[in-house]
Structures are given as structure tokens and as C-alpha cells.
Amino acid sequence: MKVLVVGGGGREHAICVTLAKSPKVDKIWCAPGNGGIADVAECVDIKATDIEKMVAFAKEVQPDLVMVAPDDPLALGMVDAMEEAGLRAFGPKKNAAIIEGSKSFAKDLMHKYNIPTAGYAVFENSADAIAYIKEQGAPIVVKADGLALGKGVTVAMTEDDAIAAVKDAIDGGAFGGAGARVVIEEYLTGPEVSVLAFVDGKHLKTMPSAQDHKRAYDHDEGPNTGGMGAFSPSRFYTDDIAKTCMETIFKPTVEAMAKEGRPFKGVLYFGLMLTPKGPKVIEYNARFGDPETQAVLSRLDSDLFDIFNAVIDEKLDEMDIQWADNAACCVCMASGGYPKAYEKGKEITGLSDVTDSFVFHAGTKVQDGKMLTAGGRVLGVTATAPTLDEAIRKAYADVKKIHFDGAHYRTDIGVK
Known part of the structure; x- marks a missing residue:
């Protein structure tokens, strides 16, 4: 069987490596892929968001399955386009x-179906948003509505920081069209947990819990990033x-999407806060998280090929998905300066010295x-190991063997 994986990051590398373990899969393309993915898949130089070229390539090579991994092509409707071209595609359609x-859509959905989440309000006018912040006080959370x-x-943590975030998003265009509308949320406290689930429109099967670390520096300090590391399972x-x-949360969300005429098929990511009043949803993602996928799929x-097909065929309830009774830790090594300005083209050495981890x-x-x-x-x-502490130790021992100019990583992944 032949598979086309859309995307080119760490998540896609984990997906390609896991698919390659299937005895049914004998060919993988990954578009655009990257230097590591090239070891397990044929990389194709097509941007993940270029639906027209991606569909044309898929029609040419006729994969048995197309796996659309990143958020942008999913939101743009790549799965819809693949299906319209007569191809089997894994991932939610655009309407799901x-x-x-849209964070405002997600919040309204939770409100309508009584799914526990933080209190919120939605604004497109910065003056109204600022007035709301002053009325609510800090700490408070400001989110760009789009991707x-x-x-x-x-x-x-202060009203001034919240006001600055609103001005950056709505007036300053910091996130382009994604920030033209903002969601302002109640500040919740408690441990964060990520739970990913395979969903076939009606049924869901959860994966082992995980937790990522979004801040750039140790002790959850510094700017938000795409994720500086993850571990599985959660300690909480x-x-x-x-x-x-x-x-x-899980069943009601799947049922709510079906009732809204937006049946969700693919991987649904639940970002949760375990508050003193019980678990609440912080965010949904419509795909595998990154870097949680690296930790979770390692277990x-x-x-995975069988699971993807069961989701597409709405037969997930017939699957008995098995997970290793172990733990995993993923430590992200980033370019110096990330998530702000950083340089590219630095040579990476030491990869062949890694012994106890997968990079x-x-x-x-x-x-x-x-x-x-x-x-x-x-x-x-x-790294994986029988215990989380051992997985953390193994991952960091191998991180220290890898070098590139300006390399930056957190030293406390999995500790909290």
C-alpha cells in the first residue's frame, strides 16, 4: 500500500516512521517533508497548503491513502479536495x-452543548475588548480567533499586557486575518493535559495522555512557541x-459536531485544564499535536495504517488499539532566538552518536x-522507558550529544 503524508515537521516525521512499521505500507511520500523524513519517505517539494498541486500529485501517483497532518491545509479544505478527486483521505473536512x-466557533459550541470551558467573550473591536478587560481584571487570556x-x-498577568495583546492582534495585525477577531477568556488554574483521540464521526478512541511545554524557557517563562517538548503520560x-x-467532554464534543452537521473524522486534540472545579477545555485542535505526537506515537x-482506515470507514469501534505500558519524553531543540528571529543553515552534528532516543x-x-x-x-x-523519569534522563543524555550553532532547549521537560 502507498501513503501520501502532507506536512513537513516533527509530527509528520513521527507519523511517517510509525506508518513505515506497518507490514501493509511499502511506499510513503511526504510533501514537503524534511531532512529526517527523507530516511523513511520520498520527499516531494510541494507546500502543505498548496491544495491544487497536492491534489494533482496525488492523482498522478494514486496513493491508497492521503494523510493530511497540519492545521492549515485541513482548515483550507484539503481533505474535501482529495475526496472530490476520488482519493481516500484521513483528516477532518473543512466544515469540521x-x-x-475558529476559537469563537469552538467556544460557542461548548457553550451550546454545556461542555465545560472557561468563561469568554468575543470581540472584533479593540475598544470594546479593552473595556471588557478593564471590567474583568487580570489575569486574563487573550486568543487570536484563527490559526x-x-x-x-x-x-x-496584568491588564496592560492583555490590552497590548488586543492592540497587537486587532489593530496591529500581528497574526494577519487570524487576529482580526479575539476571544478573551477567564484565567484557569491547574495542571494542563493533552488528550488526543481518533474519531470516526461517531466513535472515539483516546490515546495515552500527554503534556506539552509551550513557553520558550525553563519554568514556563518567555514567549509562547509551537511547543518546546512533551511527555506521556501525564502525572495528573x-x-x-x-x-x-x-x-x-470527549463524547459530548463528538456528538455536538455530528448534531451541527459537521461530523469530525480524524484526530481530535483536547487541550485540558484540570481545575479545582473539574476538567475544562482550553482548546481543541483538529489534528495530531506537535510535539505530543512524537511522544504518544512512540508508545x-x-x-497506524489500520487505524487510519478504520476512521475513514467509520469502523473505529471495531478496533482494539494497543499501547505500550511505558513512558516517553520528547525534548525539542530549537534555533537560537526562536520563536522570534532566528538564523537557518547551521550544520547539525552528533546525530549518529544518539543511542537511546529517536530523533x-x-x-x-x-x-x-x-x-x-x-x-x-x-x-x-x-526516548521511551518503563518510567517517565528514566525516559527524561535518556532523552537529555542524547540531547547533549547533538550540536548546532545557537541550539536552544529547555532543561525541564517532564519535570512539572
Whole structure:
């Protein structure tokens, strides 16, 4: 069987590596791919958001399955376009991907169906938003409504910070059209947990819990990034909490999307806060998270190709998905300066010295026989072990063997 994976980051590398383990899969293309993905797939130089070229390529090579991984092509309707071209595609259609593409849609959905989440208000006018902030006080959370590469959220500890975030988004165009509308939310406290689930429109199967680290620096300081590391399982997500989430959040969300005429098929990511008043939804993503995927898929014992097909065929309830009874830690190595200005083209050395981890490539390219940096997040060094503490130790031991000019990583992934 032949598979086309759309995307080119660490998440896509993890998906390609996991698909390659399937005895049914004998050919993988990845578009655009990266320097590490090239070891397991044929990389094709097509931008992940170029629907026309991607569909044309898929029609040419006729894969048995197209897996659309990133948020942007999903929100733009790539799955719809693939299906219209007669191809089997994994991922939500455009009308379901809106659950991530519009935070105001997601909040309104939760409000309508009594799914627990933070209190909120939506604004397109900065003056009205600022008045609301002054009325509510700080701390408070400001979110760009649309897709902003994981960087459209400001957890403001002061009113001034919240007002600045609103002005940047609405008046300053910091996130383009994605920030023309903002969602302002109540500040919640408690441990954060990420739970990803396979969903076939009616049924869902959750994956092991995870937690990512979004801030650039240790102790959750510095600007928000796409994610500086992740681990699985969460130290706080108990069986009792899982049952509560299934009954109050997971099933109700899938049922709500079906009732709205937007059946969700693909991977649905639940970003949760375990508050003193119970679990609440912070955000939904319409796809595998990054870097949670690197940690979670490292623990999968079942055939990912079979799971994708069960989702497409709405037979997920017939699947018995198996996970290893272990733990995983992914430490992201980023370019110096990320998520702000950073340089590319730095040579990466030491990859062949890694012994106890798998190195997922996020932003790399091969040039003149050398592996070079080609993005903000460069590598995701991921280790598994019987315990989380051992997985953390193994991952960091291998991180120290890898070098490139300006390399930056947090030293506390998995600690909190």
C-alpha cells in the first residue's frame, strides 16, 4: 500500500516512521517533508497548503491513502479536495476543521452543548475588548480567533499586557486575518493535559495522555512557541479523571459536531485544564499535536495504517488499539532566538552518536551531504522507558550529544 503524508515537521516525521512499521505500507511520500523524513519517505517539494498541486500529485501517483497532518491545509479544505478527486483521505473536512480554525466557533459550541470551558467573550473591536478587560481584571487570556502557528495566545498577568495583546492582534495585525477577531477568556488554574483521540464521526478512541511545554524557557517563562517538548503520560491524569472527561467532554464534543452537521473524522486534540472545579477545555485542535505526537506515537503498539482506515470507514469501534505500558519524553531543540528571529543553515552534528532516543526532525534539510537547520524548532529527541523519569534522563543524555550553532532547549521537560 502507498501513503501520501502532507506536512513537513516533527509530527509528520513521527507519523511517517510509525506508518513505515506497518507490514501493509511499502511506499510513503511526504510533501514537503524534511531532512529526517527523507530516511523513511520520498520527499516531494510541494507546500502543505498548496491544495491544487497536492491534489494533482496525488492523482498522478494514486496513493491508497492521503494523510493530511497540519492545521492549515485541513482548515483550507484539503481533505474535501482529495475526496472530490476520488482519493481516500484521513483528516477532518473543512466544515469540521473549524473546531480549531475558529476559537469563537469552538467556544460557542461548548457553550451550546454545556461542555465545560472557561468563561469568554468575543470581540472584533479593540475598544470594546479593552473595556471588557478593564471590567474583568487580570489575569486574563487573550486568543487570536484563527490559526496563528501556535503563537496566538497571551496569558496576561496584568491588564496592560492583555490590552497590548488586543492592540497587537486587532489593530496591529500581528497574526494577519487570524487576529482580526479575539476571544478573551477567564484565567484557569491547574495542571494542563493533552488528550488526543481518533474519531470516526461517531466513535472515539483516546490515546495515552500527554503534556506539552509551550513557553520558550525553563519554568514556563518567555514567549509562547509551537511547543518546546512533551511527555506521556501525564502525572495528573488519573483513571477517574479520564472517565469524567469521556462523559463530560470527549463524547459530548463528538456528538455536538455530528448534531451541527459537521461530523469530525480524524484526530481530535483536547487541550485540558484540570481545575479545582473539574476538567475544562482550553482548546481543541483538529489534528495530531506537535510535539505530543512524537511522544504518544512512540508508545503505539497497533498498526497506524489500520487505524487510519478504520476512521475513514467509520469502523473505529471495531478496533482494539494497543499501547505500550511505558513512558516517553520528547525534548525539542530549537534555533537560537526562536520563536522570534532566528538564523537557518547551521550544520547539525552528533546525530549518529544518539543511542537511546529517536530523533524526529522538525526543521532540517540536507544540503551538500550535510544536515542543516531549516526552521525554528529543529529536532525532537524522543526516548521511551518503563518510567517517565528514566525516559527524561535518556532523552537529555542524547540531547547533549547533538550540536548546532545557537541550539536552544529547555532543561525541564517532564519535570512539572
